[in-house]
Amino acid sequence: MFERFTTEARDTVVQAQREARELRHRWIGTEHLLLALLRRPDAPGVATLTRLGVTASAARSAVTAVVAGDDGGPLGEDDTEALRSLGIDLDEVRRRAEAAFGEGALDTPLDVDRGRRFGLFRRRLSSSDRGPGHLPFVPRAKKALELSLREALALKDKHIGTEHLVLGLLRGDDQLMRGVLERLGVEPGAVRSEVVADLRRAA
Incomplete structure (x- = not known):
């Protein structure tokens, strides 16, 4: 499939790895592909997103918030007190997590695809795991790449x-x-x- 990718599309896949590393993620997901695409705001398809007001900085903020599970900010004092009334002490949860998994264990964004397979808490990554090696594409990112092939076939294009x-x-x-x-x-x-309409107008 990759032999059909244009130079720009191949570069996007490479840049997705860079985006993941900059966000300190240990996987490459659809969110990183989106951020990589937005590095080329005038590219076909991406130009439509740009025209509709989607920017790289806004997308990065959205990705950070969604991956972190942020739906409005950290828990406030009322939330913390409500949890304490149920016998849940957040400070104690953090202390135990860090004792078991290392300092800052709860500060690292969870790999949502791996999290489903391995549970909420996983071992802390060792220094060798954080090296410059290849980051894996998670299944949802692979599916998006497969869907891009289907889109090319549907549009009767010989390239992706x-x-x-x-x-x-x-x-x-x-x-x-x-x-x-x-x-x-x-x-x-x-x-x-809108993307399809823009592509037809440009053809």
Whole structure:
């Protein structure tokens, strides 16, 4: 499949790894593909997102918030007190987690795809795990790349370009990506139609 990718699309896949590293994530997901695409605001498909007001900085903020599970900010004093009344002491939870998994264990964003398989708490990454090696694409990112191929076939294009990557991201059922798009004010179906219309006008 990758032999059909344009230079820009291949570069996007490479840049997705850079985006993941900059966010200190240990996986490459659809969110990183989106951020990598937005590095080329004038590229086919991406230009539509740009025209609709989606910027790289806004997308980065949305990704950070969604991956961290932030739906409005940290727990306030009222929330903490309510949990304490139920016998849940957040300071004690943090102390025990850090005793078991290392200092800052709860500060590292959870790999949501791995988290489903291994449970909420996983061992802390060792220094060798944090090296410059290859970051894995999680299943939802692989699916988005497969969907980009389907989009290219549907449009009868002989290549897979940035426009097809954008369409693949908009077409998927990835909940994390939907959360990011929602924060950006993007309705996938409507934006997908806009992308296709822009591509037809440019043809």
